[in-house]
Amino acid sequence: MKPIQVGLLGIGTVGSGTFNVLQRNQEEIRRRAGRGIQITMVADLDVARARAVVGEGVTVVGDAREVIANPDIDIVIELIGGYGIAKALVMEAISAGKHVVTANKALLAVHGTEIFAAASARGVIVAFEAAVAGGIPIIKALREGLSANHIEWIAGIINGTTNFILSEMRDKGLDFEVVLKEAQRLGYAEADPTFDIEGVDAAHKATIMSAIAFGIPVQFHKAYVEGITRLSATDIRYAEQLGYRIKLLGITKRAPRGIELRVHPSLVPAKRLLANVEGAMNAVVVHGDAVGTTLYYGKGAGSEPTASAVIADLVDVTRLHTADPHHRVPHLAFQPDALSDLPVLPMSEVVTSYYLRLRVADEAGVLAKVTGVLALNGISIDAVLQREADEVGGEGATSTDLIILTHDTREGTMDKVLAELQALPTVLSPIVRIRKEELR
Amino acid sequence: MKPIQVGLLGIGTVGSGTFNVLQRNQEEIRRRAGRGIQITMVADLDVARARAVVGEGVTVVGDAREVIANPDIDIVIELIGGYGIAKALVMEAISAGKHVVTANKALLAVHGTEIFAAASARGVIVAFEAAVAGGIPIIKALREGLSANHIEWIAGIINGTTNFILSEMRDKGLDFEVVLKEAQRLGYAEADPTFDIEGVDAAHKATIMSAIAFGIPVQFHKAYVEGITRLSATDIRYAEQLGYRIKLLGITKRAPRGIELRVHPSLVPAKRLLANVEGAMNAVVVHGDAVGTTLYYGKGAGSEPTASAVIADLVDVTRLHTADPHHRVPHLAFQPDALSDLPVLPMSEVVTSYYLRLRVADEAGVLAKVTGVLALNGISIDAVLQREADEVGGEGATSTDLIILTHDTREGTMDKVLAELQALPTVLSPIVRIRKEELR
Numbered sequence: 001m002k003p004i005q006v007g008l009l010g011i012g013t014v015g016s017g018t019f020n021v022l023q024r025n026q027e028e029i030r031r032r033a034g035r036g037i038q039i040t041m042v043a044d045l046d047v048a049r050a051r052a053v054v055g056e057g058v059t060v061v062g063d064a065r066e067v068i069a070n071p072d073i074d075i076v077i078e079l080i081g082g083y084g085i086a087k088a089l090v091m092e093a094i095s096a097g098k099h100v101v102t103a104n105k106a107l108l109a110v111h112g113t114e115i116f117a118a119a120s121a122r123g124v125i126v127a128f129e130a131a132v133a134g135g136i137p138i139i140k141a142l143r144e145g146l147s148a149n150h151i152e153w154i155a156g157i158i159n160g161t162t163n164f165i166l167s168e169m170r171d172k173g174l175d176f177e178v179v180l181k182e183a184q185r186l187g188y189a190e191a192d193p194t195f196d197i198e199g200v201d202a203a204h205k206a207t208i209m210s211a212i213a214f215g216i217p218v219q220f221h222k223a224y225v226e227g228i229t230r231l232s233a234t235d236i237r238y239a240e241q242l243g244y245r246i247k248l249l250g251i252t253k254r255a256p257r258g259i260e261l262r263v264h265p266s267l268v269p270a271k272r273l274l275a276n277v278e279g280a281m282n283a284v285v286v287h288g289d290a291v292g293t294t295l296y297y298g299k300g301a302g303s304e305p306t307a308s309a310v311i312a313d314l315v316d317v318t319r320l321h322t323a324d325p326h327h328r329v330p331h332l333a334f335q336p337d338a339l340s341d342l343p344v345l346p347m348s349e350v351v352t353s354y355y356l357r358l359r360v361a362d363e364a365g366v367l368a369k370v371t372g373v374l375a376l377n378g379i380s381i382d383a384v385l386q387r388e389a390d391e392v393g394g395e396g397a398t399s400t401d402l403i404i405l406t407h408d409t410r411e412g413t414m415d416k417v418l419a420e421l422q423a424l425p426t427v428l429s430p431i432v433r434i435r436k437e438e439l440r
Numbered sequence: 441m442k443p444i445q446v447g448l449l450g451i452g453t454v455g456s457g458t459f460n461v462l463q464r465n466q467e468e469i470r471r472r473a474g475r476g477i478q479i480t481m482v483a484d485l486d487v488a489r490a491r492a493v494v495g496e497g498v499t500v501v502g503d504a505r506e507v508i509a510n511p512d513i514d515i516v517i518e519l520i521g522g523y524g525i526a527k528a529l530v531m532e533a534i535s536a537g538k539h540v541v542t543a544n545k546a547l548l549a550v551h552g553t554e555i556f557a558a559a560s561a562r563g564v565i566v567a568f569e570a571a572v573a574g575g576i577p578i579i580k581a582l583r584e585g586l587s588a589n590h591i592e593w594i595a596g597i598i599n600g601t602t603n604f605i606l607s608e609m610r611d612k613g614l615d616f617e618v619v620l621k622e623a624q625r626l627g628y629a630e631a632d633p634t635f636d637i638e639g640v641d642a643a644h645k646a647t648i649m650s651a652i653a654f655g656i657p658v659q660f661h662k663a664y665v666e667g668i669t670r671l672s673a674t675d676i677r678y679a680e681q682l683g684y685r686i687k688l689l690g691i692t693k694r695a696p697r698g699i700e701l702r703v704h705p706s707l708v709p710a711k712r713l714l715a716n717v718e719g720a721m722n723a724v725v726v727h728g729d730a731v732g733t734t735l736y737y738g739k740g741a742g743s744e745p746t747a748s749a750v751i752a753d754l755v756d757v758t759r760l761h762t763a764d765p766h767h768r769v770p771h772l773a774f775q776p777d778a779l780s781d782l783p784v785l786p787m788s789e790v791v792t793s794y795y796l797r798l799r800v801a802d803e804a805g806v807l808a809k810v811t812g813v814l815a816l817n818g819i820s821i822d823a824v825l826q827r828e829a830d831e832v833g834g835e836g837a838t839s840t841d842l843i844i845l846t847h848d849t850r851e852g853t854m855d856k857v858l859a860e861l862q863a864l865p866t867v868l869s870p871i872v873r874i875r876k877e878e879l880r
Contacts, residue, residue: 021730025590031655031778032587034767129585135731137585145569145577147472148751150465215471273713273737283735290461291575291738291748295723297713298734308731311588323763327474338471 003036004318007067007098009089010079011044014103014130016053017303018077018310029311033318037311039077043067068093075317077310078102087111094118094126099321101313103130103306109204112211112218116331123325127313132205133158133282135305136298137312142212142286143333149288151213153253155266155439156284157277158205160300161196162228162248164188164280166236166265170245175233188280198227199248199263206250209284210261214254214342215334219261222344226264235357235432238403239267242383244355245275249437258343260350267355267405267436273297274439285439293439348412353382353436355405358421359429362398366426370402373424377417380407399428405436443476444758447507447538449483449529450520451490454543454570457743458517458750459494469751473758477751479517483507508533515757517750518542527551534558534566539761541753543570543746549644552651552658556771563765567753572645573598573722575745576738577752582652582726583773589728591653593693595706595879598645600720600740601636602668602688604628606676606705607718610685615673628720638667639688639703646690649724650701654694654782655774659701662784666704675797675872678843679707682823684795685715689877698783700790707795707845707876713737714879725879733879788852793822793876795845798861799869802838806866810842813864817857820847839868845876 008015019039022029030036043064044050050060064080067073068089076093078100080086086107093100100119102108108115108131119126129139133156142151157163161183168179180197183189195201203223211218228248239246244267253260268275273295277283282300287293299305320328330336360366371381385403406414418431448455459479462469470476483504484490490500504520507513508529516533518540520526526547533540540559542548548555548571559566569579573596582591597603601623608619620637623629635641643663651658668688679686684707693700708715713735717723722740727733739745760768770776800806811821825843846854858871 031774034775137581140585141577145580147755148748290744294738299732304730308588315587319767319769320763323760327759329759334471335474
């Protein structure tokens with residue numbers, strides 16, 4: 001049987017990795033897939049660079065549309081990224097009856113519904129294992145491996161840049177800005193790191209996982225997104241003393257009235273495996289009603305780890321594109337006509353627990369006043385840590401850090417309480433609030 | 441479309457869990473699979489117990505062959521266990537053109553080659569996610585998620601009973617026999633725990649993973665199998681002091697001259713996630729050339745976690761049985777006509793590093809003599825720990841523990857060296873040898 005012919009759009013880091021791994025392991029991949037899988041055509045604006053990667057024997061063009069127009073191409077890999085031309089090309093490839101493999105999380109988190117509908121109508125597969133957590137086969141686990149389960153929640157470290165920064169901040173006791181510069185120097189953070197450090201990249205991935213887990217359309221615009229730029233070494237240290245580590249988590253959870261979808265720094269008990277995921281590594285915890293807690297760990301980015309996921313999708317398409325299109329694995333895990341209309345909850349409706357740090361005047365009655373406000377609003381306290389007072393200012397006035405861990409409460413209630421606490425004359429600086437997840 | 445009809449053979453712990461989860465989540469599973477999936481017929485020797493589990497509306501019979509003979513049944517689940525009647529029934533179900541889902545690791549590790557060949561010839565699927573690591577979708581990860589990779593090694597905690605025992609031994613400083621009794625009382629170990637504590641169960645699972653990872657036939661009889669019955673609290677403590685934990689690992693590795701396939705206690709660096717998998721939990725680390733190191737963690741046994749895997753297989757068969765049988769996911773990950781003839785290496789050919797504990801006379805020159813024997817045989821030393829001498833016997837003679845960590849060496853060489861060391865008059869007790877895996 002003739003090999004599956006693949007056209008590659010965009011041959012940067014991941015594209016080169018895909019080409020190289022497919023070539024290096026071609027014999028083994030053919031033995032697995034039952035057919036050879038070959039990249040026979042590559043489109044890149046930089047034709048010379050593309051040619052340098054693929055050598056002779058592969059057609060290299062500057063115009064992606066030539067690849068889509070080629071009737072010999074069975075599968076198109078989109079590795080251009082972004083929402084613009086990438087979207088147009090994916091839609092055109094689908095129209096042309098090509099199966100599509102993409103690593104483009106931004107595209108799918110925002111336009112996935114439209115893209116998957118077009119693919120279903122045309123009877124082609126859009127595969128995207130590489131879009132979430134790089135080489136970790138988490139899409140497959142959620143969509144197929146855990147299909148027996150009523151999924152209850154997912155919490156993941158799904159951005160390597162921020163996890164590297166947080167690991168370094170903890171290890172070395174340094175503040176965010178210092179470590180960011182170091183991460184940029186080492187190539188762990190980009191020159192413009194906004195999408196990573198502000199949580200946008202993690203939110204794209206969380207949005208995709210949420211849709212697959214709960215059978216809802218992708219709704220990136222409803223995700224709550226908070227990055228790590230305001231975290232201080234002080235809070236990382238206090239969290240440690242209380243038995244927690246701070247991680248940037250992508251969380252999606254089934255709540256009584258809808259779905260939580262949020263990205264923010266979170267305290268995680270230090271004894272959880274997830275808390276011990278260090279450096280640029282990724283890990284996703286999935287809790288299902290039958291299976292309980294499962295965890296998936298690996299490299300979430302990089303040339304060959306991401307290529308591993310891209311090629312797994314090529315093998316899947318090769319093995320399974322002949323299955324009845326109405327029953328084979330649906331793009332979002334659930335059949336397109338059986339999605340749920342569960343709403344994504346606004347952040348004020350989210351229920352979680354909190355770490356609060358208040359800089360307070362070191363005088364009698366402060367603790368009673370603060371805890372009184374919490375009690376009046378029905379927020380119960382899990383732990384309190386009060387540091388010894390230290391001198392501030394020149395007047396002999398002293399102040400101290402008061403750290404409070406709360407039990408579960410509604411975010412809307414916490415917002416109101418924080419405003420009240422902030423207004424107390426004995427509260428001297430802006431209150432730090434970090435959410436806490438027990439992940440039981 | 442009418443629901444997929446499933447016949448269940450054997451409704452014990454896992455069977456009940458499968459029936460219950462399938463019923464509880466039927467609506468969600470139907471939305472995922474695009475068709476209902478119903479257990480319509482159950483066979484169990486204990487008809488009354490079966491009836492009590494499934495209630496009315498399901499046909500209950502005492503003879504499994506009635507299920508296989510029923511033309512309305514699409515998929516047969518085999519949860520009887522063992523090599524005897526289970527094998528006959530699986531083969532008969534295949535002959536009758538039924539797809540089969542089984543959790544029977546012993547059967548597949550020993551007779552898998554014959555069973556998969558029969559299934560391929562008849563064009564049916566034999567699915568077995570539940571056979572390895574319970575609810576963790578590790579078969580799917582290996583066979584599909586990592587299909588781009590040249591797999592280099594797998595190391596897994598794949599027996600919950602022994603991991604529970606080792607965790608308790610470490611936590612409480614107790615010896616094996618004491619903890620085993622406690623585990624039996626708590627239901628973590630069976631009345632006859634042989635298959636678990638002697639490593640046989642883990643070796644069944646390692647055999648299956650090895651076949652899928654490297655594209656070789658299942659060859660349980662070639663696995664090296666060593667359990668945890670001879671481990672002492674002393675060695676767990678020394679390992680801890682050296683920065684290691686002791687775990688029962690199922691290991692399979694690609695070596696220059698063949699495949700290593702072995703189950704035995706292993707020192708693992710305490711900082712590895714795998715070393716921090718506690719209690720009855722399972723975890724499998726897979727290292728591929730493209731993806732690097734990945735890890736999969738969850739419950740490896742129990743009614744509903746195992747049911748999660750059984751039902752995932754039902755959904756897979758429902759979604760994908762219409763795919764071209766010559767290309768859909770092969771039973772052993774590789775096409776049946778493309779298996780490898782790489783040999784499974786005898787244990788003497790395995791290369792690994794070692795922890796050695798020698799009880800030696802506390803006299804000058806002992807360390808020099810012992811390390812001299814190692815050096816002469818080309819074994820280099822990674823670390824030495826010598827405890828202060830303590831009194832033994834009534835003659836005023838003193839002895840001491842000498843712990844040595846070695847670098848990589850061939851097991852055959854180590855066997856010879858241990859015989860030499862054991863013959864030294866200053867070595868007072870049988871030498872303890874535990875293998876060590878860095879898992880980098």
